Amino acid sequence: MSPAAQPDRTLAWALAGIALVTLYRLALLPFNAADLFTDDAQYWLWGQELAWGYYSKPPLIGWILRLSTAIGGDGMTAIRAPLPLIHAATALVVLAAGRAIFGPRAGAIAGLAYVTAPAVAVASLLVSTDTPMLFCFALALLSHWKLTRAPSVGWAAMMGFAIGLGTLAKYAMLYFVLSALLAALLSRRARISARDVGVALAVGFALVAPNLWWNYSNSFSAVTHVVEHNAGLENAARYDFGRVLEMLAAQFAVSGPVIFGAYLAGLALIRRDFRVGYLAIFSLPVLAVVLVVALRSEANANWAAAAHVAAFLVAGFVLRARPRWTAAGLGINLALTLALPVATVFATSLRIGDDLLLKRYVGRAEVSRHIAEVARTEGLDTIVSGDRSTLADAFYTLRDSGLAIYAEPVEGFPPHHYAQRHPLPPGPGEVLFVTTSATGPDCREEGARAVEAARWRARGYSTRELFAWRVPRSCFFPAE
Incomplete structure (x- = not known):
């Protein structure tokens, strides 16, 4: 084969790998026996209540699920289907x-490393705001690199679009x-023209402005949530x-x-x-x-997800001339990528010990x-809980039950x-x-x-005993 044909062959292998992994994930989704996780069910509900923002996150994930369920219904397959597609993109x-940045072989390795990454394998099964954010981060990085090579209104608009849309996915x-x-x-060498900066800022701000207004109108609840529940620096003791x-x-x-x-x-x-x-x-x-946050408080591994876009690119460059290490790296990732969807098919029976x-x-x-059965047995039509996990699944699983939640x-x-x-409104009854x-x-x-x-x-998920209480609605409201 001539040297000129080699890049096309590399590209063809990479595209085939990405396509096959994605088709494999989509093919097994209808057989997934796992329930929606708490966040998955919450994001589904957001999609039923379209807004420019939500309690703790910007709105894009809710919009995506609204589109997917409008096309495929409210079943779990339709909720999960956008995930592998976005990761493929x-x-x-x-x-x-x-x-x-580095050439055909490095690009092929980077693309395959991304689509088979352990975190991507998990995020192709669980709904996450990182999923659309990573697409936008990668698109913004590609656009920025192009702009450092030559000015371009088109690439500047693309970068602004990616930044704005990515911010609507996750503030990270x-x-x-x-x-x-x-x-x-x-x-x-990493600077772009003032004109391109202006174009990108204008496009990005136009996309983000409605969310900023929503945050202002809702007392910046997302910011308050991050400060009080995620960072925890002010409460850290050591x-x-x-x-x-x-x-x-x-x-x-992660990668x-x-x-x-x-x-x-x-x-x-x-x-x-x-x-x-x-x-x-x-x-x-x-x-x-993220490491500084981890020094003072509990932190999740995915908080550093944005760093891995560039990490995949550098890894592709390092591995491009190391075929054995490339095979080992992609092989380890691929093994987990193939195993996880199969594990979900047997989620109700696959055991380690007991x-x-x-x-x-x-x-x-x-x-x-079971909660719905208890409510009907007691002759009640309203379910109340203070537990987010219980509420998340109840809103989804009991969506057609006729019960108020x-x-x-x-x-x-x-x-x-x-x-x-x-929140439960005041009123009579139990x-x-x-x-x-x-x-x-x-x-x-x-x-x-x-x-x-x-x-x-x-x-399964809960090891604690659950209780259902028949309670007067007035219990939750102090007497005037």
Whole structure:
């Protein structure tokens, strides 16, 4: 084969790999036996209540699920179907960025590494705001690289579109803006023209402006949620370097051990290769922020997801001349990619010892159906709970039951979306209150009494005993 034909062959193999992995994921979705996870069910509900923002996140994931369920119905397959498709699109953008920055072989490895990454394998089964954000981050990075090579109104508009849409997916997209500013400060070769900056800012702001207004109109609930529930820095008592090491180790599980190891090895080339230094600016600041958070409080591995777009590109560059390490890295990732969808097919029976392997993802719908049975037996048509997980599945599983579902009303800042948007209104009569408390609700009205209606242990996700109480609605409201 002539040298000129080699790049096309590399591209063909990469495209075929991305397509086959995606088709495999889609083919097994209808057989997935796992229930919707708490976040999945919550994002589905957001899609039923279209808005420019929600309690803790921007709106794009809700919009995506609204579109997918409008096409395919409210079944779990339709809810999950957009996930592998979006990841396939992201892999294509990563492939294109790798080809533009490092050449055909590096781009092919980067695209295949992305689509088979362990975190992507998981996120192709669970709804996550990271999924659309990563697509936008990759598109913005490709656009920015093109603009550093030559001015272009088209690429500037594309970058602004990616930044704006990515911010509507997850506010972590703003890491890209920070990195682009750092790149401009640190290297003349990483700067783009003032005109292109203006075009990108105009397009991006036009997309984000409605969400900013929504946040203003809703007391910046998303910001308050992040400060009070995610960062936790103000409540941290001490530094914990063990958490930092755990967070760093978790990044190997996000993109794959060989792939992330190749990225770290590639960082040694920062001074010698401008391209590696450029990509480091779009990854290291994200990692640094998340590691600092981990030093002071609990942090999730996916909080550093934005850093991995550039990491895949650097890994592709490092591995391009190392076929054995490439085969090992992609092979490890592919093994997990193939195994996870199969595991979900047997979610209700696959065990390790006495425990279900995927116990966190089964039993939720069963609990909701049992709650509905108890309510009907008691002659009640209203279900109330203060537990976000219980409410999330009840809203989804019991959507056609005719039962009214509400969150326990609270004073002060609401602890979750349901308390913010679906609190129990005052009124007459009784409700069925579901909780893990053996003593029932703490009634605010003197004289209101709760009567236990049922107690049971859930299968799978919950190890605690659940209680259903027959409670006067006035229990939740202080007497005037």
